[in-house]
Amino acid sequence: MTALLSLAAVSKRFRGLLAVDGVSFDVAEGTLFAVIGPNGAGKTTLFNMIAGATPPDGGTIAFAGGPIGGLSADEVCRRGIARTFQLVRPFPALSVEDNVIVGALLHRHDVGAARQHAHAVLRRLDLFDKRRQRAATLTLPDRKRLEVARALATGPRLLLLDEVMAGLRPTETDRMVATLRELNRETGVTILLIEHVMRAVMALASRVLVLDHGTVIAEGAPETVVRDPAVVRSYLGQSHHELGAG
Amino acid sequence: MAGIAARLTDGLSRRTVIWLVFLLAALVIAPWLLNDYLVTVLILILYLAFAGQAWNIMMGFAGQLSLGHALYAGLGGYIAAVLFTRYGIGPWLGFLAAMPVAAAAGAIIGFLAFRFGVTGVYFAILTIAFAEFARIGFDHLAIVNAAAGLFLPVAQSAHNDLWRLRGDPTMFYYVMLAATLVALLLCRLLMRSRIGYFWLAIREDEDAARAVGIPTFRYKMYAVMISAALTSFTGVFYAFFYNNLFPEQVFNISQSIQMILGPIIGGVGTLFGPILGAFVLTGLAESLNAALTAFGLDLPGAEQVFYGVCLLLVVGALPEGIWPPLARRCGIAERAS
Numbered sequence: 001m002t003a004l005l006s007l008a009a010v011s012k013r014f015r016g017l018l019a020v021d022g023v024s025f026d027v028a029e030g031t032l033f034a035v036i037g038p039n040g041a042g043k044t045t046l047f048n049m050i051a052g053a054t055p056p057d058g059g060t061i062a063f064a065g066g067p068i069g070g071l072s073a074d075e076v077c078r079r080g081i082a083r084t085f086q087l088v089r090p091f092p093a094l095s096v097e098d099n100v101i102v103g104a105l106l107h108r109h110d111v112g113a114a115r116q117h118a119h120a121v122l123r124r125l126d127l128f129d130k131r132r133q134r135a136a137t138l139t140l141p142d143r144k145r146l147e148v149a150r151a152l153a154t155g156p157r158l159l160l161l162d163e164v165m166a167g168l169r170p171t172e173t174d175r176m177v178a179t180l181r182e183l184n185r186e187t188g189v190t191i192l193l194i195e196h197v198m199r200a201v202m203a204l205a206s207r208v209l210v211l212d213h214g215t216v217i218a219e220g221a222p223e224t225v226v227r228d229p230a231v232v233r234s235y236l237g238q239s240h241h242e243l244g245a246g
Numbered sequence: 247m248a249g250i251a252a253r254l255t256d257g258l259s260r261r262t263v264i265w266l267v268f269l270l271a272a273l274v275i276a277p278w279l280l281n282d283y284l285v286t287v288l289i290l291i292l293y294l295a296f297a298g299q300a301w302n303i304m305m306g307f308a309g310q311l312s313l314g315h316a317l318y319a320g321l322g323g324y325i326a327a328v329l330f331t332r333y334g335i336g337p338w339l340g341f342l343a344a345m346p347v348a349a350a351a352g353a354i355i356g357f358l359a360f361r362f363g364v365t366g367v368y369f370a371i372l373t374i375a376f377a378e379f380a381r382i383g384f385d386h387l388a389i390v391n392a393a394a395g396l397f398l399p400v401a402q403s404a405h406n407d408l409w410r411l412r413g414d415p416t417m418f419y420y421v422m423l424a425a426t427l428v429a430l431l432l433c434r435l436l437m438r439s440r441i442g443y444f445w446l447a448i449r450e451d452e453d454a455a456r457a458v459g460i461p462t463f464r465y466k467m468y469a470v471m472i473s474a475a476l477t478s479f480t481g482v483f484y485a486f487f488y489n490n491l492f493p494e495q496v497f498n499i500s501q502s503i504q505m506i507l508g509p510i511i512g513g514v515g516t517l518f519g520p521i522l523g524a525f526v527l528t529g530l531a532e533s534l535n536a537a538l539t540a541f542g543l544d545l546p547g548a549e550q551v552f553y554g555v556c557l558l559l560v561v562g563a564l565p566e567g568i569w570p571p572l573a574r575r576c577g578i579a580e581r582a583s
Contacts, residue, residue: 051457077459085457091450102447105440106459114440154458 002065004029004190005050005081005158010059010069012045019045021214022059027158027207032184033192034201034222037211038235043194044086046211047162050192051083052076064157078106082151083160086194088143090150092136096127099135099146103153118153125149125179141172145179152183159183161193165200177203198236202226210235254431257438262578273423277416285415289487291528292422293480298508298520299429300476305506306515307433307442308469309449311366314355314373315477316501317380318348322478323485323496327396328389330410330486337411337486344478351376352474356467374499381497395492398485411486418487425479426521432476433517445469449515480505507553511560513567522569527556 326340512523
């Protein structure tokens, strides 16, 4: 089976700092793939390169068989990759429904059809009852769900989720985990997530990649990766309590 | 026909439709009830409502602040006036010629700004600069009589000539009323279509808009070009209503400012704000003038001070403009945007 997303020796340098250094990995279609690592490991930079927000300095990024490295963010989205932002960025003055309609309009020209699709997505994310509220008035957990809904409405084959669990309480985290799992199972959408909350990673991911100082230090099934001495030393050592909680 | 009517009223409450029909009926019969002076005031109000509506497409919908819309109006006025005085081509055909020229001018400014990342206040300054270029350029352009100004022959005929826009204020009033109505309907259709949603997304957060696949450069270009093309009509109207054009006046920044006061007072980004704002501002300013005259006071600049005070009050007390809170009170809110 060929990979849906494939990175080969991808690098990014910010002035003197090598933020991402020759990272290679494959994400198979239909999987839930997690990228973890300490702060400053280069996770978000990696994400931004896949999503077209910043061009890579070296290496290749291929999606569904074609190169996407260096394409603009809107072009990447039209190819079938939708993302959320680490600091949520809904369209604040628009209603929840209109936020999602904007996403649904990417591959639909009729607003009525887009609204119908948006309603289906809102139901899936448990936001249907709040569809008339302004996005700015939502609570943080709901804004995070709205980000997922808006991205999902574009009909992606790959969903990039940048710390959608950060700042959520454990019950909300569990709710998000359940939603994402159901989404993956029912629609077959591939999910690539950056996550700090190990409880969520362990519950969700079928494969985990660990970044540290811009390089891959481990990759594999979650149970194997968490026992890897290098991973424990560089990352998990600081968050044992989270593991215990999970 | 019924289909179009249904589409235009879709999403409006019964109450809103009744209000709109009532308002339109009042505007249609107004010239029979009012004297020529008040009809002229109404023309000015509708003129500003139309201009505000056109400007609002760029700022209110797509979030691009233009302070140089006098450029597009001036181009429209000069093109139609030159075609009329030199070649005998009527204003409607002149408008058809002016639209693409104004749109092209908007496209040049838009291209320079959006391609090279000129945003926010810097974009606004760029729009002012282009209007100023035009003002200075036209001041030295022989074909438009340069600074001496261009004059249209004043009609001597006894009847109204709609095709050549020669006639009495009542005719001009109906022309402007129809134009304002067309602009309102056009904006409503735009807002309820794909392009309108994409504009709002760009206005709210351009990076997030790009992340959901919107080619923001192209959609911002559409906004500038449509807004500019529509604005050119105000210039055509101005030329044929006042029968004279001076670069110093039509391209002046005060024209650009006057166009945007209505939507700012009424509510940026709303469909009804520009119209309400024009009524409130011009209505109050004219009442002030009438009152001052009645008391025998001659205060030059009183109107400008008045505009300033209005702007301060609205920005301070009703940052969304007058229309959104009013609409909520009357239960006829436009959608949450």
